[in-house]
Amino acid sequence: MKYILLLCAGLLLMQGLTAQQKLDVLYFKNGSVIRGHIFETAHETIKLENRVKDTLVINKSELDSTKQEIVAPKITPHGFYNIDEGGLQFSDRKGSVWRCIVGYRFAYQYQVGVGIGLDDYQARSVPVFGDFRYDFNKAERTFFAYAGAGKALPWLTKNQWQLQNSREPDENVAGTYTHAGLGYKFRWQHNSAFHISAGYSYAAFKTKNAILDWTTQQPLGTFTTTEYSFSRVTVMVGITL
The missing domain is CATH 2.30.30.100 (SH3 type barrels.)
Structure with missing residues (x-):
C-alpha cells in the first residue's frame, strides 16, 4: 500500500509540474x-x-x-531522446528496476532506442535491450505503449549466490529479457516529459559452478547449473529529455 501511495503522490506532483x-x-x-x-x-x-x-x-x-x-508544448517530429526511469517489480516478492534508454523519435509519435538497466529481483541482472514506444497522440498529455526485448546478463550479489552455492559463480550465462506495458505521459516543454507506466517484464539466465575434486579441489571439467526465471508486474516512473 505504501508504494501505491508514493506512486499516486508522484503522479499528483507531475500533474502540478506539467500544468498547462x-x-x-x-x-x-x-x-x-x-x-x-x-x-x-x-x-x-x-x-x-x-x-x-x-x-x-x-x-x-x-x-x-x-x-x-x-x-500547447511544441512537439517536434523527430530527434534524439534519453529516458531514465525506475520503479518496483512485484510477483511472489518485490524488487527494484532501473532503465536508461537512448533513441530516436520519428513521425512525432514513434520512438526506437536501445537501453541498459539494473534488474534487482531475487537475483540481480543487467538487461541490455532494444526498446520501442508509441504515443497515442501529439497532445500535452497522452497514453503510450512500450515494448522491448534483449538479453539479461547475470550479476548476482554475494548474498544472492550464497543462497545457491558456497562460492561465486564461475560462469554467467545471459538469457532472455522482455518487457511491455502501457503508460501516461505529461509533456512540459518540447518533447521533454514525465511518465508513469505499468507493465510486465520477464528475465531468464543461468549461472554455472565448476565441480571440484574433493581431495585436490581442482576442476573436473563438469559444472552444476543454476537456472533463474522471473515474471513480474512492473510499475515505473520516469523522465524523457
Whole structure:
C-alpha cells in the first residue's frame, strides 16, 4: 500500500509540474496583438514580459481587450531522446528496476532506442535491450505503449549466490529479457516529459559452478547449473529529455 501511495503522490506532483502554460494576450485598437505575461497592473498602465523576455509598459487606453490562452508544448517530429526511469517489480516478492534508454523519435509519435538497466529481483541482472514506444497522440498529455526485448546478463550479489552455492559463480550465462506495458505521459516543454507506466517484464539466465575434486579441489571439467526465471508486474516512473 505504501508504494501505491508514493506512486499516486508522484503522479499528483507531475500533474502540478506539467500544468498547462497560459499566456496573456493583449489586443490593441490599432490591430496589433502582443503575447506575454502581465506581472504588474497600475491605474493607467500594464507591465508585460513578452515571449523574448523584454519588459513592455503599455497604456491601457491603447487596448481594445485582453484574454488568456493556453500554449500547447511544441512537439517536434523527430530527434534524439534519453529516458531514465525506475520503479518496483512485484510477483511472489518485490524488487527494484532501473532503465536508461537512448533513441530516436520519428513521425512525432514513434520512438526506437536501445537501453541498459539494473534488474534487482531475487537475483540481480543487467538487461541490455532494444526498446520501442508509441504515443497515442501529439497532445500535452497522452497514453503510450512500450515494448522491448534483449538479453539479461547475470550479476548476482554475494548474498544472492550464497543462497545457491558456497562460492561465486564461475560462469554467467545471459538469457532472455522482455518487457511491455502501457503508460501516461505529461509533456512540459518540447518533447521533454514525465511518465508513469505499468507493465510486465520477464528475465531468464543461468549461472554455472565448476565441480571440484574433493581431495585436490581442482576442476573436473563438469559444472552444476543454476537456472533463474522471473515474471513480474512492473510499475515505473520516469523522465524523457
